Amino acid sequence: MALSARLLALRRSPVLLKLPPYLSALCILVGLGWLLILPLNEYSRQTYISENAILPGQVHTYFGGSEHNVFRAYRQEVYGLSERSDHERIAGLGSVMREQGLKVANQSYSWHVAGEEISGTNVSGLLKGPRADATEAMVLMAAWRNFEGEINYSGVALALTLARYFKRWSIWSKDILVLISEDSTYGPEAWVSAYHTTSIVPTASRNISSLPIKAGALQGAVALDYPAGPWGQRFDKLDIAYDGINGALPNLDLFNTAVQVASSQMGIGCSLHNLKDHSDSYKDRLKTISKGLITQSVGHATGPHSAFMPYHVDAITLKTIGDGWHDEMTLGRTTESLFRSINNLLEHLHQSFFFYVLMNTNRFVSIGNYLPAAMIIAGSFSISALALWVQSGKPTPSEGTKPMRPGEKRKQPGMTVVKDGKNVALVPKEDLEVVERKMFIPAAVVLGVHLAGFIPLYLLNHVDRSNLPYTFITLTAATVILPQYLARHFLSNLPPQQICTIQSLSLLLLGATLSTLSTLNFSLAFLLGLLCSPLSFVRPLPSLRFSLEQSTRYVSVDDAAGIAANLAVVGPISVMFVAVSPPVVLWVVKGMFFGSAGAEGMLVEMARGWVAQGVWTGAVIWGVWWPVWVVGGSVLWSGCWRRPADDE
Structure with missing residues (x-):
């Protein structure tokens, strides 16, 4: 044939x-x-730092001592502001930043969704880096209310304390923006969208005021979620939230830097997706992957950091969980070391992965393996x-292929001749027919x-x-x-x-x-x-x-x-x-x-x-x-x- x-x-x-x-x-x-x-280990890899200039955990942190008294004072002041009106609270936060020598600006915003209005006011301050040329900046933020709707007493107080502490150092080669947003979702979204836009035209669904104070290109952002009350509360681990809007992820180097600083330098255990007990077994790894898949597929914000992802700004949220022996000073030193690592960068984070799946804090799967x-x-x-x-x-089935009735003879299918050189073959005509679609x-x-x-x-x-x-x-x-x-x-x-x-x-x-x-x-x-x-x-x-x-x-x-x-x-x-x-x-x-x-x-x-x-x-x-x-x-x-x- x-x-x-x-x-x-x-x-x-x-x-x-x-x-x-x-x-x-x-x-x-x-x-x-x-x-x-x-x-399985054969299809995943240990995390590592690709950008050598970051040098995570290589510096000695000095946050502590008298700063603890400053933090407790700010925490009491934050607690007092929480019992006042919104206007007095915003004015009080701005007054604290001005006393620290920061340039302060307020930003109001509102969204109209489902017949309701979501509105608020962000308070931000600019710390000019002594060695900065106003081309790059870092963001330290703490939402007034965290993602669960709790007042972020210790988180806001620690951000204000760190702003006062950073102001005394002359090592900063980048400007530092301190942001106290109204909430963990819409406040950061309004702030970062205004930061990257020269003018925002009000529409029927949103009205965002412009930012009078800006700095250079944002190189990284770190949010603090520490809702301990006015009397404080120790924590056990840091849960690192990294999922952005529409499943976007920060550069893996930023995440690895936070884990390296917290676990190796400060001795704080880290977790993902609120999974405190992770034995690094197959079951726990699969559970972490499953939670990550669900969170990223939903695409909604998981913290103040999420709003920065669409603007190619790497950001994470440090959230305290559990009841342990770590206190606010440990979290403060972790944040200080993390900011000093970002301060070492000579260019935007780019060498590590932007597409990955995490199984725990020190193991990941790259895009080539999971895609x-x-x-x-x-x-x-x-x-x-x-x-x-x-x-x-x-x-369509011809007459010869339809069910035969009693006494009916089946017709023989038509045949056609196919030649290939010297070879000749008879092929049913239906095998060669193609109906015009x-x-x-x-x-x-x-x-x-x-x-x-x-x-x-x-x-x-x-x-x-x-x-x-x-x-x-x-x-x-x-x-x-x-x-x-x-x-x-x-x-x-x-x-x-x-x-x-x-x-x-x-x-x-x-x-x-x-x-x-x-x-x-x-x-x-x-x-x-x-x-x-x-x-x-x-x-x-x-x-x-x-x-x-x-x-x-x-x-x-x-x-x-x-x-x-x-x-x-x-x-x-x-x-x-x-x-x-x-x-x-x-x-x-x-x-x-x-x-x-x-x-x-x-x-x-x-x-x-x-x-x-x-x-x-x-x-x-x-x-x-x-x-x-x-x-x-x-x-x-x-x-x-x-x-x-x-x-x-």
Whole structure:
């Protein structure tokens, strides 16, 4: 047999055409298994400092002694300010900074989200470095209220104490900005956005005043989260928060410097994601990776440092946890040593990793090792899309392949001659035929459904808070009904080739989007790929539609058994498919992470993230995941409304 004839025969081989679903399932399992082997030592590395100029922990720290009395005095003053009005508190913080010799500026801001106003005032001070040329700066910040909403008594007091202490030193080659923000999310966002903008035009959703005092390019930022009350409280460990908005990460050198200074120089244990007891076992490493994936995929701020990531400013938050023997002086010396390390930098942090997955404070996985996990899962959708594309080019079953009626003779399939040099082969004509694909309707369907995804995105970000739960319930119901409507009134009337083309274009777009997203936010791409994995195996369900003649005539026992069998297949598959729809998954997330806050709390946080922080997770959910699920549901239920083959 000639080679070309064999290839043509292989192209239409039933065995080959049955492989794509198994290959897609294999890709999903391999991608998930790839993530599960990352905690092993063979696939991870010990952390190390790439930038030799940082010299972490190589200096002697002098913070202590009389500074302890200054800190306690400031803590009492902060406690007194907490019992006064906001105007008096802001004036009091500014007065303290002016007494230290800092240039002080206030910045007011407000956001309008979900019918509510988020407003506040930041207080910042500038410490001019004696050896600085106003081209580079560092940021020391402490939010008035931390991420949990507690007043950051000791954190604010320690920031003020360190500002007074830093003012007496002549070693600084960079300016130091001291920021006391109103909260841990929107205050830093307003401050850093104004810092990198010459003029901010007020809009309907935000009104941010400009900063009258600025310095050079920000080289790093460190936030202090130490909410111990007016009488103080010792702590056990430092939890280092490093996740930024949309999964952005600081340069690994900054994180390693903080760990090196705290653990090696000061003897403070460090942790991640509030996991205090980490035995460095496979289970604990996997738990740390899982928490990191969830946090980064959500994309919201995890502390005051998160707002700096979109502006390419490396930042972390030092948060005290537990009850131990370390006190504020230890944290102060840690911060001093960290700032002196950043002060040594001759250029912006760039030599270490910006994309990594941490398993504990001294072990990480680089992008080259973890990225294939998301890429392989994204590839499973491309495989399914290509298989459907090939299937869409196949001709409809000919008369010879239809079920034979009693007394009917099957016609022989047409044959064609294929020549390859001196070799001649007879190949069935159907193996060489390719049906012309009509692309307009499939492309219009896919494009229209994706554009419709902006409707829930707009509603959930602009509806008042009190109406958000009702809007979400309506969207959940519409999400379930829309595929049924499209399947019954539109897709059931299309030829099977066009239905295959619609599904192929949808999966191809999903695979391309996840491949691109995995390089920007690996966690979001990986989890979204797992949630969308059932879409690769969606095929039209058995028909449940009967003509008027059938419904009026007597239904035999065999017909009734067929109807029951089809219902037994359609029912469970439909329930499982609805269970992985975006609204249902969000309802589950609400129950797991928002508890008493309910759907309203979850939706408000999502709206705040979109409007105030620029989080694109909502756009991915409603602009990528939701349309693909709707298209998949329309294809799935299109078979239910199609006439049985015998009636056509």
